[in-house]
Amino acid sequence: MYDVTSKHQRFVLSQTSFAFASMADRIDVLDNINGWGLNVFKSLKGVSGQTWNDLWSAIGNYTNSGTSVAFLMMDLTTGAGVSYNADSYFESASTIKGPYIAALNMYMPWVLESWAGTMYETILNSTNETYAALRQAFEAEPMYRLAKETHAWDFNWDSWYTYYSPRMLAKLWTGMADYFMSDRQNAWWCRDIYSSNNWITSRPELSWKGCTIYAKSGWLHGDPTVHNEGCLVMDGDHPYLMVVMSIAEVSNNGWKMAHLMSVLDRAHSEII
Numbered sequence: 497m498y499d500v501t502s503k504h505q506r507f508v509l510s511q512t513s514f515a516f517a518s519m520a521d522r523i524d525v526l527d528n529i530n531g532w533g534l535n536v537f538k539s540l541k542g543v544s545g546q547t548w549n550d551l552w553s554a555i556g557n558y559t560n561s562g563t564s565v566a567f568l569m570m571d572l573t574t575g576a577g578v579s580y581n582a583d584s585y586f587e588s589a590s591t592i593k594g595p596y597i598a599a600l601n602m603y604m605p606w607v608l609e610s611w612a613g614t615m616y617e618t619i620l621n622s623t624n625e626t627y628a629a630l631r632q633a634f635e636a637e638p639m640y641r642l643a644k645e646t647h648a649w650d651f652n653w654d655s656w657y658t659y660y661s662p663r664m665l666a667k668l669w670t671g672m673a674d675y676f677m678s679d680r681q682n683a684w685w686c687r688d689i690y691s692s693n694n695w696i697t698s699r700p701e702l703s704w705k706g707c708t709i710y711a712k713s714g715w716l717h718g719d720p721t722v723h724n725e726g727c728l729v730m731d732g733d734h735p736y737l738m739v740v741m742s743i744a745e746v747s748n749n750g751w752k753m754a755h756l757m758s759v760l761d762r763a764h765s766e767i768i
Contacts, residue, residue, distance in 0.1 A: 517575050519674040523647050525575045526667050529568075531583030539576035539767035547763050554756040555580060558742055563749070565742040568662040569760045572673060572735045576767040578760060582663040585651075586741040587716060590622045591724045592657055594690070594712025595668040599638035600630065601682035602675050607634070608682050619689045619712065631656050646671040662739045669726045669737045676710055676728060677735070686710075698727040698738065701754040702761055707731050715746040723753060729761070734768050 517525075529537050534551060536542050543551075558565040566584040570577035597615050600607055608615070611633075617626045639653040648667040651660035676687055690710035699709045711727035723746040726739045738760055740753050 517573060519646075519670060522570065522572060522575060522670045523667060525570065525577070526568075526663060526670065527647060529577070529579055529582060529663070531579075531661075531663060532581055534578075534580045536578050536763075536767060537576065538574065541576075541767055543578070543763050543766045547759065547766055550759045551578070551580070551763065554752070554759045557752045557755065558744060558749075561744075561749075563742060563744045565740065565744070565752075565756070566662050567738070567740045567756065567760065568666045569736060569738045569764060570666065570670075571764060571768050572670075572737065573733060574768050577736075578763050578767070579662070582666075583661050584741070585659045585661050586724060586743065587720045587722045588651075588658050588660055588665075589714030589716045589722050589724055590624075590627075591665060591712055591714035591726050593618050593622060593627050593714070594726055595642055595665075595672060596627070596630070596639055598672045598675060598686055598690075599642040600634060601686055602671075602680070603638050603641045604634065605681040608685060612685070616689055620693045622693075622695060622712075622714070628656070642668060642671050662741055665724075665726050665739045665741070666737055669728060669739065672710075673728045673735070673737055696727070697725050697740075697750060697753045698729065698757050701757050702729065705729075705731065705761070717745065717747075721745050723749065725753065729764075731764070734764070736764050 566581040568579040568582045597619055614626045617623045636654040643653045646667040648664045651664050652658045675683055691708050695713050696711045698711050708730040709727055713725040715723045721743050723744050724741040728737050
């Protein structure tokens with residue numbers, strides 16, 4: 497693999513793309529991407545020079561103001577993607593609620609009958625109190641099982657809130673994507689709520705695409721300050737997942753994430 501960490505280089509080439517990837521294939525890709533620098537992986541096409549420069553410019557929107565950002569985007573059909581500092585760790589904030597509620601429905605589907613309202617509020621409005629009630633009732637078992645299935649071991653899955661990297665969150669979202677796109681029990685419920693919840697950046701930014709976007713964001717004010725989001729963009733025959741994590745203040749810097757997501761969407765169209 498040819499690594500690129502300089503903005504003067506255009507892209508990284510590794511082995512060719514593969515079609516109709518299974519979840520195991522996707523996890524294998526995520527296990528092996530370069531964790532540092534700006535990289536394009538699993539694509540023979542790469543990205544255009546303009547998009548490469550725009551990615552660096554979007555990164556610069558953060559770094560030039562003294563904040564940091566990291567991201568990972570991967571097409572679920574080909575395995576092709578783009579990453580930047582994918583092994584940087586950030587406070588999870590409320591992004592952790594996304595995989596936790598999905599895992600509850602994946603591994604303990606009977607909880608929907610009694611806990612639907614509590615789970616709904618946790619995803620719809622990211623309510624901390626309802627999330628706490630679920631963690632107290634069901635503890636770490638759902639997150640443990642999702643982390644085990646997706647090889648997302650490098651974070652403290654036992655904690656209500658934790659630190660993890662774009663690589664770890666992308667692995668969790670890969671498992672969630674496999675579930676959301678299935679006919680498994682309660683998948684319909686998750687598709688409904690994760691596609692209509694509040695405080696999402698990707699959905700309004702990419703609304704022009706006219707496709708469904710499942711997402712969960714998270715942010716903190718103060719120490720630490722973070723603004724994160726994980727999402728699944730159902731882009732025709734090439735759905736892709738996208739994770740962006742930063743230490744930027746959401747109220748003043750939300751436009752930075754929106755702009756970065758727009759550039760990553762363009763990169764996606766070029767690498768597949």
